[in-house]
Amino acid sequence: MPIEYDPGGDLSNSGKFVDQEGWYHFLVMEGKEVATKRSDGSIIPNMLAQFELSVLESTVPEQRDKTMSVCVRAPSPTHKDGGDFCRKVADRWWLALAFATRQDLEAKKRLSIDVAAARGRQFIAKVEKGDKYCDIAGAEIYHVDDPAVKDIKKSVADLAQIRPELRWVGSRAPAPTDR
Numbered sequence: 001m002p003i004e005y006d007p008g009g010d011l012s013n014s015g016k017f018v019d020q021e022g023w024y025h026f027l028v029m030e031g032k033e034v035a036t037k038r039s040d041g042s043i044i045p046n047m048l049a050q051f052e053l054s055v056l057e058s059t060v061p062e063q064r065d066k067t068m069s070v071c072v073r074a075p076s077p078t079h080k081d082g083g084d085f086c087r088k089v090a091d092r093w094w095l096a097l098a099f100a101t102r103q104d105l106e107a108k109k110r111l112s113i114d115v116a117a118a119r120g121r122q123f124i125a126k127v128e129k130g131d132k133y134c135d136i137a138g139a140e141i142y143h144v145d146d147p148a149v150k151d152i153k154k155s156v157a158d159l160a161q162i163r164p165e166l167r168w169v170g171s172r173a174p175a176p177t178d179r
Helices: 084-096 102-106
Strands: 022-032 047-058 067-073 122-129 134-143
Touching: 067 084, 067 134, 084 102, 084 122, 084 134
Parallel strands: none
Antiparallel strands: 022 047, 022 122, 047 067, 122 134
């Protein structure tokens, strides 16, 4: 007896998630203060935030609209380096998403961040393959206007959608970051 089947129509050999290493121009679709696993919704401990991302452009062909979920790990004095690298990565997130200025971070000014307000913000990051999934490569997270990523491929049409107060233009541009 024959079976009934409704085809999906997608014959590509890749899924909807980012699965290639490269440089990416991302859009934050959602920012959450409580990080959770996709599989069962359980809480991922020791995270400051979780971001659901969509690709706007990439150095890798055919990545637009692929998605990725990333967490910002909380620094802890029990880490081998006392939490210094996690703090550096978190600082890079807040700078890239325009939640802090370079001056705020260098002065170690205490921040109050509404993670949900990251929705719609854009940034550039390097992606690398991990054991199971792709993830952001360490502290390789940049504001879209950071001179360190001026030559990285970006979606010009999407850059035009960024609110002016979130751009680094003219006198608001901070000193270049190290890469």
